[in-house]
Amino acid sequence: MSNETISRSALVIDDEPEYLQWLAEYFETFGLRTQFATSLPDALRAIDSDHYRVVLVDLEVPAPGASAQLAKARDPVITKFPGIAAAIHALNKGYKASEVIVYSVHDDDAAGSELRKMDVPYVLKGRAEVLKGILRNLLNRPPRVRTTRKAPPVRPSKKPLSRRPLPRASYRKK
Numbered sequence: 001m002s003n004e005t006i007s008r009s010a011l012v013i014d015d016e017p018e019y020l021q022w023l024a025e026y027f028e029t030f031g032l033r034t035q036f037a038t039s040l041p042d043a044l045r046a047i048d049s050d051h052y053r054v055v056l057v058d059l060e061v062p063a064p065g066a067s068a069q070l071a072k073a074r075d076p077v078i079t080k081f082p083g084i085a086a087a088i089h090a091l092n093k094g095y096k097a098s099e100v101i102v103y104s105v106h107d108d109d110a111a112g113s114e115l116r117k118m119d120v121p122y123v124l125k126g127r128a129e130v131l132k133g134i135l136r137n138l139l140n141r142p143p144r145v146r147t148t149r150k151a152p153p154v155r156p157s158k159k160p161l162s163r164r165p166l167p168r169a170s171y172r173k174k
Contacts, residue, residue: 007053007143009033013043013086014058023056026132030139040082041065047090052099053143054135055090059083059104059111059122077110084111087120097121098138103131 010027014020017036024034032053037043040063047055063082078084083102090100097119104111105125115122123131 007032007051009035009050009052010054010056011035011037011043011046011050011052012056013037013040013046013061013083014056015039015062022128026135032139038062039064040086043086044089047086047093052095054138055086055095055100057083057086057090057100057102059102059106059108061086075114077114081108081111084114087115087118091118091120096144099144101131101134 008031010032012020012023012034014036015038017038020036027034030053035046035050035052037046038061040061043057043061046052059081061083063085078088081104083104087100087102091097098121101121101123102111102115103123103125107124112122121134123134
C-alpha cells in the first residue's frame, strides 16, 4: 500500500456555503470535490483528518466553543478574526502558505498585516476574478504529494560517545 496521497479535494471554511456553489463548480473544473466547514471547530477537525489541495478560509468564520482557545491567543487580531486561527492551524499541519487563502468582506489592515507576515493570500469577497486567478495559479501547478505515514521517532544511538579530547589545534586561539 502506498504511503503517499495526492489530494482531490478543497476545503472551504465559511458559515454561508449556500452562497458559494459557484466556487464548488469552479473546483470541479479542476477535478476537485469541495468540502465545507461552517465553524472554526469543524474546520480544525477537517484539517486534522484529511489533506486538501487548497484551504479557503472566511476571515470571520464563527468560533462557537472555541472562544476559550482564542482568548489564549496573544494577538487580539486572532481573537477578533477566527479565520486567522484556522489559517495558522493549516500552516502548522504542513500546508504551504500558497495553499491557504483567506478572504473577507471587510478590508481590515490588522488582519491583512497578520496574513502578510504568514505570506498567506488575502482576498476581499466580491472579487471573484482575483480569487479565481489565485486559485488558477495554484491548481494549474502539479499537486504536492503528501506522505501519510509519520516519520519514526529519532532514537539515541546505543553506541557510547567517545571521551577523547579534541585536538589542540581545534580550540587554539589565533
